[in-house]
Amino acid sequence: MISRRSVLQCITAGSLVGLVGHTGSTAQPESTADGTAQNATGKLRVSPTSVHYDEPFTLMVSGVAPGTVVTITARTFDREGRQWASFATFTASSKGVVDIETHAPDAGTYETVSPMGLIWSMRPTDGESSIYAPPEGGSDLTLTASADGRQIGQQTVTRWFGPKKLHTEASPDGLLGTLFRPSGDGPYPGVMVLHGSGGQPAVGSALMLAAHGYAAFAPQYFGPPDAVPDQLAEVPLEYLQRGYDWLTSRPAVRDGSVGLLGTSKGAELALLAGATFDWVGAVAAYAPSGIVWAGLTYGGEMTSSWTLDGDPVPFVPTAFPPSVIADYVASWPLGGSVSLRPTYEVGLEQASTERISEATIPVENIDGPVTLVSGGDDRLWPSATFGRMVVRRLRNHEHPYPVRHVTTETAGHAISFPYQPTTGLTAISSPPPGTTMALGGSPEGLARANKESWPVVLSTLEGGLS
Structure with a gap:
């Protein structure tokens, strides 16, 4: 054979x-x-x-x-x-x-x-x-x-x-990122594309949106250099306000509302920013959370991921149950994958009702359509559960705009645009050396999720920014 x-x-x-x-x-x-x-x-x-x-x-x-x-x-x-x-x-x-x-x-x-x-x-x-x-x-x-x-x-x-004729522009001092848009005078509708905990600008999604006629700004909101916080902790929401001000000041970018597309922690940020700022016209959230979680710090300190007006946004702490610690211990010599999903599930179980309520994002304040995209086999955090929580809250508040939740049971955390290799997206390298962090899903499930969700995401942005 x-x-x-x-x-x-x-x-x-x-x-x-x-x-x-x-x-x-x-x-x-x-x-x-x-x-x-x-x-x-x-x-x-x-x-x-x-x-x-x-x-x-x-x-x-x-x-x-x-x-x-x-x-x-x-x-x-x-x-x-x-x-x-x-x-x-x-x-x-x-x-x-x-x-x-x-x-x-x-x-x-x-x-x-x-x-x-x-x-x-x-x-x-x-x-x-x-x-x-x-x-x-x-x-x-x-x-x-x-x-x-x-x-x-x-x-x-x-x-x-990306578009066959691409124009790029670097952001000014104090704001890290790159604007991608088609060449020409425009004006093109603006979208900010928010990366996750990896800390690298979401250039790929920004290029894909530029190919569909958007002026897509991919900012970096934490990590080196010194213009932004060095870790995903207490990142000021006002940073996105600066991004919006600069984006809409570009001559080829349409003034008015912009869309937000975020992935993982970037999806959490997109929902929070959409509920905070009145200039957000549409939100597309991949592997989302409608709850603000603790930031990711080098020393393990528990603090919020975000601040507003200098104050930490209320958050729910993560937990490290014995099962996760045991998985790390077992995987290190064997090179296995570790799922961090229990750290969020147990975090919710241990948090008081009051704390969860304070940390829940008031997504009903978003002035536009909302689309959630999740995988039923997400092993990083329970994004399908979180997505259903967002949908339930929006419907309970009779949100006047379209609300859609695209869930694929055999997909994991790394859902994105379609027709790309997905064989390397079920797990990623993780400390300690020799271990990987499980993202979940199968390559075929991710491919299906990418194909099914992408037209919905584009429709959401078009509907909110037209």
């Missing part, structure tokens, strides 16, 4: 000869401008051959003998130049056709019918686990179809990460 890693290594070498049961010569296909490549053994058609990252493409092989085993491979490179690859083998239909939109693979890096399975199931060909970071601008995806040791065809799809 041929291992998945062996196939990926052969993809790296640019050949599947010997893996599909035939070692004959390889016929060279003829390519046409319409995305079709063919030779005497069949035809490969891919359409379109230039797409934005969140746009799908179709792939079909035709003209082969019924029952032919067809192997399709995909190759691309990430921002660091590392090669990623995937593959799937199919049995051609009675009409001599393989269509990835309707056919399940017999074997490969994914198992069920999934039109973009060749994308989300990609892995680094060096065998190491990694999170895929797309190159900015256009990057090439090479798709190859072969059968009986012969290449049927090869096509390249150019995938654009």
Whole structure:
């Protein structure tokens, strides 16, 4: 039996000869401008051959003998130049056709019918686990179809990460971040994109929004350098007010309301800022919390994540139950994953009703539509439960704007925009060395969540900022 890693290594070498049961010569296909490549053994058609990252493409092989085993491979490179690859083998239909939109693979890096399975199931060909970071601008995806040791065809799809004509602008002193927008005079509606506890600006989501005609500002609100707090603790909400003032002062940015898109702690911040400032016109919150939690400090001190007018915003402390400590102890020599979800669940159980009430974000004050996106298998914190709490509060207060909660049971914490590799997003490196922090979900579940939630997020921003 041929291992998945062996196939990926052969993809790296640019050949599947010997893996599909035939070692004959390889016929060279003829390519046409319409995305079709063919030779005497069949035809490969891919359409379109230039797409934005969140746009799908179709792939079909035709003209082969019924029952032919067809192997399709995909190759691309990430921002660091590392090669990623995937593959799937199919049995051609009675009409001599393989269509990835309707056919399940017999074997490969994914198992069920999934039109973009060749994308989300990609892995680094060096065998190491990694999170895929797309190159900015256009990057090439090479798709190859072969059968009986012969290449049927090869096509390249150019995938654009951000608008084809991109304008960027760095923020002024005292405000860290970058504005991404399409080139041109605009004016474009503004969105602030808020990162999570990783502390790095959410450039990817900002570029994706820019491709949809938004002026997306990705600020950094904690971490080095000195312009912002060095840890996620007592971050002033007024920092976002400065971000709004600068964003809407740009000549190409539409004045008035802006949207907030946040992930994890950034989603908590988005909901809190939306309930605090009247300039927020829409909120999209990935892996959200409608409760303010303790900040993340180097020394373990319990303090709020945020301040307003110089005062800490009321918060609920996290807890470290024995089960989490035991998981850390057990995982360190074995390299296992640790779920931090119990630290929040037990924190809620231990907090008084009064403390929870004080720390609950008054989301009913948000002057616009609200969308929550969560995974039922979130292992970092119970975002699906938190999302339901937000929805319940909004409905109890008869929120006059659309409220939507997109939940995917097989997804975890790392839900984002669609059609990207998700194989490295179920866990991330964590101290101590050798352990990982569980994010939850499966690669396929995350891919489904990305696809289902992204149009809802775009609709929320469009509805609140139109």
